[in-house]
Amino acid sequence: MSDALDPHAAVATTAGGVATGRLTTADGRPLSRALARSQMRARRRAFLLVLPLLAFILITFVVPIGQMLQRSFHNDGFSRNMPQISAWFAENPRGTDPDEAAWAALAADLTAAAEARTIGVVGTRINYDVPGTRSLFTATGRQVRGGIEPPFREALLEINEAWSSPRLWNAMRVASSPYTVNFYLASMDRTRAEDGSIQKVPPQQQVYGMLFMRTFWLSLLITGLTFLLGFPIAHLLATLPMRKSNLLMILVLLPFWTSLLVRTTSWMVLLQQQGVINDILVWMGVIGGSQRLQMIYNQTGTIIAMTHILLPFMILPLYSVMRTINPSYVRAARSLGATSWTAFRRVYFPQTLPGLGAGALLVFILAVGYYITPALVGGSSGQLISNMIAMHMTDTLNWSMAAALAALLLAAVLILYWVYDRMVGIDNLKLG
Amino acid sequence: MKFVKQTMVLSTALGVLGTAAAAQEVNVVSWGGAYEISQVEAYNKPFTEATGIRVNMIAADNPATPLKAQVEARNVTGDVFDVEVSDAIRLCDEGALVEIDPAILPPAPDGTPAVEDFIDGALMDCAVANIFWGTVIAYDTTKFEGEAPSTAADFFDLEKFPGKRGLPKNPKRTLYLALIADGVPADEIYDKLGSEEGVAQAFAKLDTIKRDVVWWEAGAQPVQLLADGEVVMATGYNGRFFDAIVGEGKPFEIIWDGQYMDLDMFVIPKDSPNPEAAIEYLKFATDTQRLADQARYIAYGPARKSSAALVGLYQDGETEMAPHMPTNPDYLTTAVMDDPEFWADHDAELTERFNSWLAAN
Numbered sequence: 001m002s003d004a005l006d007p008h009a010a011v012a013t014t015a016g017g018v019a020t021g022r023l024t025t026a027d028g029r030p031l032s033r034a035l036a037r038s039q040m041r042a043r044r045r046a047f048l049l050v051l052p053l054l055a056f057i058l059i060t061f062v063v064p065i066g067q068m069l070q071r072s073f074h075n076d077g078f079s080r081n082m083p084q085i086s087a088w089f090a091e092n093p094r095g096t097d098p099d100e101a102a103w104a105a106l107a108a109d110l111t112a113a114a115e116a117r118t119i120g121v122v123g124t125r126i127n128y129d130v131p132g133t134r135s136l137f138t139a140t141g142r143q144v145r146g147g148i149e150p151p152f153r154e155a156l157l158e159i160n161e162a163w164s165s166p167r168l169w170n171a172m173r174v175a176s177s178p179y180t181v182n183f184y185l186a187s188m189d190r191t192r193a194e195d196g197s198i199q200k201v202p203p204q205q206q207v208y209g210m211l212f213m214r215t216f217w218l219s220l221l222i223t224g225l226t227f228l229l230g231f232p233i234a235h236l237l238a239t240l241p242m243r244k245s246n247l248l249m250i251l252v253l254l255p256f257w258t259s260l261l262v263r264t265t266s267w268m269v270l271l272q273q274q275g276v277i278n279d280i281l282v283w284m285g286v287i288g289g290s291q292r293l294q295m296i297y298n299q300t301g302t303i304i305a306m307t308h309i310l311l312p313f314m315i316l317p318l319y320s321v322m323r324t325i326n327p328s329y330v331r332a333a334r335s336l337g338a339t340s341w342t343a344f345r346r347v348y349f350p351q352t353l354p355g356l357g358a359g360a361l362l363v364f365i366l367a368v369g370y371y372i373t374p375a376l377v378g379g380s381s382g383q384l385i386s387n388m389i390a391m392h393m394t395d396t397l398n399w400s401m402a403a404a405l406a407a408l409l410l411a412a413v414l415i416l417y418w419v420y421d422r423m424v425g426i427d428n429l430k431l432g
Numbered sequence: 433m434k435f436v437k438q439t440m441v442l443s444t445a446l447g448v449l450g451t452a453a454a455a456q457e458v459n460v461v462s463w464g465g466a467y468e469i470s471q472v473e474a475y476n477k478p479f480t481e482a483t484g485i486r487v488n489m490i491a492a493d494n495p496a497t498p499l500k501a502q503v504e505a506r507n508v509t510g511d512v513f514d515v516e517v518s519d520a521i522r523l524c525d526e527g528a529l530v531e532i533d534p535a536i537l538p539p540a541p542d543g544t545p546a547v548e549d550f551i552d553g554a555l556m557d558c559a560v561a562n563i564f565w566g567t568v569i570a571y572d573t574t575k576f577e578g579e580a581p582s583t584a585a586d587f588f589d590l591e592k593f594p595g596k597r598g599l600p601k602n603p604k605r606t607l608y609l610a611l612i613a614d615g616v617p618a619d620e621i622y623d624k625l626g627s628e629e630g631v632a633q634a635f636a637k638l639d640t641i642k643r644d645v646v647w648w649e650a651g652a653q654p655v656q657l658l659a660d661g662e663v664v665m666a667t668g669y670n671g672r673f674f675d676a677i678v679g680e681g682k683p684f685e686i687i688w689d690g691q692y693m694d695l696d697m698f699v700i701p702k703d704s705p706n707p708e709a710a711i712e713y714l715k716f717a718t719d720t721q722r723l724a725d726q727a728r729y730i731a732y733g734p735a736r737k738s739s740a741a742l743v744g745l746y747q748d749g750e751t752e753m754a755p756h757m758p759t760n761p762d763y764l765t766t767a768v769m770d771d772p773e774f775w776a777d778h779d780a781e782l783t784e785r786f787n788s789w790l791a792a793n
Contacts, residue, residue: 120525123776131781135773138525204635205781207788214791273596274661297646380601380647380790388787394497395602396780399504 069410072403076178077125081118082109086176094196098169103152106163110156111148114141128398129171129182129192136162167194183404208388208405212412215384218303219367223314225307226363227356230314234355237315238322249319256312264373267305271296271377297379305373310366314359321355357424361417368413385409457486458709461498462514464491465652466675470729471514475717478725482716485709493650496523499701503528508703511710514562517553518772518779520697524558530700530707531558538719540738549720553769554735559697560718561735563726566758566767567605567692570673571665572658573683584613584690584766587665588641598657598666601647603786604775605667605692608768610637612690618766622774631782635789647790658684674731674756678746688763694770695735733759 023031079086084105092102113119123137140159148155156163170192174180185191185198189206193199200206233252237245255263270276278292287293295301325348333343371386378387385405392402420426460476462468468491476487490510492498496519502508503523515523523529534555537546547555554561569587573580581593587609599606608621614637616624624630646663648654654668655676670691676682698718700710716722723734724742731753734740743753754760758767 117525117527120522120527123525124522127777127780132777135777138521138776139773141525205785205788207784207791210791272660272662375649380645383791391783391787394494396783397497397500398780 068399068403069407070403071400072183072407073180074178075125075175075180075183075400077121078172078175079178081113081116081122082106082172082176084109085172089173089176094173098153100151100153103156104150107144107148107152107156110137110141111144114145125175126168126171128186128401129174130165130168133162133168133171136160136168170194170196183400184408186401187404187408208385211383211385211388212408215368215386215409216412218299218306218382218384219364222303222306222310222367223360223364225303226311226314227360229307230311230318230359231352231356234315234318234322237319238325239327252312252315255308260309260372263309264305264376267301267308268296268377271301271304296377297382299378299382301377301379302374302382302384305377306367306370309373310363313362313366317358317362318352318355321352321358325351353424357420361420364416365413368409456484456706456709457488458511458706458713459488459490459509460512460514460713461490461492461495461510463493463495463651466671466679466730467732470671470726470732471717473729474726475713475722478722479713479716483712485712487713494519499523499528499699503701503703506703508701509705511700511704511706512713513699513701514696515559515699517556517559517561517695517697517770518775520556520559520699521772522776523699523701524556528701529558530702530704532560532700532711532714534560536711537715540720540736542738544738549736549738551735551737554695556697559699560714561695561697562718562723563696563735564733564759565694565696566670566688566763567600567667567694568670568673568758569665569667569687569690570654570658570684571687572661573685575661575664580685581665582687582689584609584687585615587667587687587690588613588637590641590644593665595644595664596662597641597645598648598654598663598668599645600654600667601649601790603782604779606638606786607631607634607782608692609667609690610634612766612768613637618690618768621768622771625778625782626774631785635785638789655682658682670756670758671730671732678748678751678756688758688760689766691758691763691767692770693758693767696732727753727757731756731758733757 025031025034085102088102088105098106110119113122119137119141120134123134123141126137127134140156140163143159162168174182174192174196182192186201187208189201189209190198191201233248237248237252239245240248268275272278273292273294273296275296277295278287281287282289282292295304329347329351330343333347334340338346368384369386370384371390374382374384375387375390378384386409389402389405389409392398392405417426460471462471468489472487472489476489480486494516495510495513496515499510499513499515499519500523502510520529524531534547534550535545537550537555537560539545540549550561551564569581569584571581571593575595576593579592581587581589586593587597599609607625611621611624611630611634612618614633616630616633624633646657646666648657648666648668651669651672654663654666655672657663658666659676659682670686673684673686677684677686698714700707700714704710718735720736720738721742723736724739724744726732727734727739727743728745728747734743740759743757745751746753746756
């Protein structure tokens, strides 16, 4: 480091009484600017050190997730492959009846899309909004592939009357812009009516709102259960002599290190109707052979298996906090006349809160996004919203819908995180 | 589990491709399990022997999923994919597949051109069918003393035949069965399902057994559920049940009433790494002899008429395959054939409704 940039040099200079007005370095530059420059250099070096990590996170995490989330509001399946009719929609405001120019544009686009074999993409996009129209596009596409004669309106209507449906034209208008909120509407059990207004879907189609509620309710319940089960264990671990507590610790960590699938399938073996627990109950005569309990492939199965799998995430932060609690506080409280319950409630428990907060947040956030366990043991009543996301990713291949659901889930978790921060304070967390 | 498995499959596939030498090869993505073994034995081994092209077999829960992912990511690693009809049509309409001229396919041994030799619907713009397969009901014979179930209606009769039922967790292979059991003729199923009353009728029928259904997702599950005694009756893929009955000697019986028939199609994605080898493989695997050979290893019906006469015994050398084929004329009277156009239009809508129905307690 050169003298000019060394702040100590400046101090020495001023101390020597050479400069009078403001502080400068040996070569006469203002001290504050020299300091800023030297700090800037240090900061730049620090930044260079974290640059690889930053690039890694950006490339492997932010960009893919961003691209995926972009699909939730950006779907150019229609607008890209049907440019002429999209242009017509852009020129004519909502409410304009399609004129012959519109029909001509539609016919030209259909012909082009059929020849380029993109008509399926177009149909799929409209089918999301108006079920049952995919084949209208593909079948019409097959017929117009060789070209189509004017008048286009009559020609298209002759192929299929459904082309005159106002609902279809509304859906095409909406889809003519690559940006849409329809997937978010669908994720909230909403749809657009024929006039474009937003309304609830019929009750027998509603599913996502209820699943979001169930996901959050079950996650809360599981967080509560892990607390009830984990708190005494963590306390025991923290207060037993080292040798015994290490042994117990292994019992906590062993399942933690075991594959998730192995643990979930073990629960299947234990809980199923012809499984170990039912066999024992029948053998002991508690229940008859025909009254075997249904403990899996329903909500009960999801709750039991997820509570077990997430338990270590509650125990470990609690344990690390409890280890640091000085036992003399409780002793002091007892010697001052507190009952053991009061001493626990007023002195011990409040000190475990940072660990409890960390554990609860970990368990809750993990539970909200849980997928494999409910898929395997949840049956139909134990499915969570993540199973719906997976279904749209792998079965219906409607990635825009999956992205919209995932974005809503992410937003809900962020809101909860914010509420938690306001109520408890993130700084109080102690993760271990 | 499905996702984990697929990720594993994909990463293994990538690993395999990464290390593969420049020698001629073709990557085939199929469904795994007993079905994959039948393809390896009937197609791949003789193909490599005849042409020297190595075949890499890659398993997926549904090969259409990695195909769509690879095309979207513009990084196609598979050459030939084995997909369902509805996926073949959809992917073809979306421009993801190479068009296949049926004239290049080998004719039947007696010289009948391929176009006439394949069963109707087995040849499409971008796809060539290899086998027919059925979704059928199977039951555990040890669970029913006296009268045994024999029809789709019995599947829904909890009083006469008490016990849990196994059903796939999708609308496609459940709603039709409910309607068949309710007395709707097989050829009116899609008309019914296209109408609000028909769908309501199907769900109402499903409601009668909803509390006693264990839902499955992967093809191996119904066989496992039956073997564990977790259900007494389940619907599943006829080849898998055949494998359990003949191959493993399980006490199951198949009910052919109300079977759901599907075709499996070979497709080639655009920009596949080995397009020529892919075409060669497709021509070889769908010729008369190969399709007939496959029936030696699994109970799925060949898509060529000329193969039927060549179907003989199972690989154990004693089981006659004809009574186990979904294409057996005796089983076709109440069979419902997959209607890809219907499902392309209504799958999303009915899946949503099905999920809503499932989730409501």
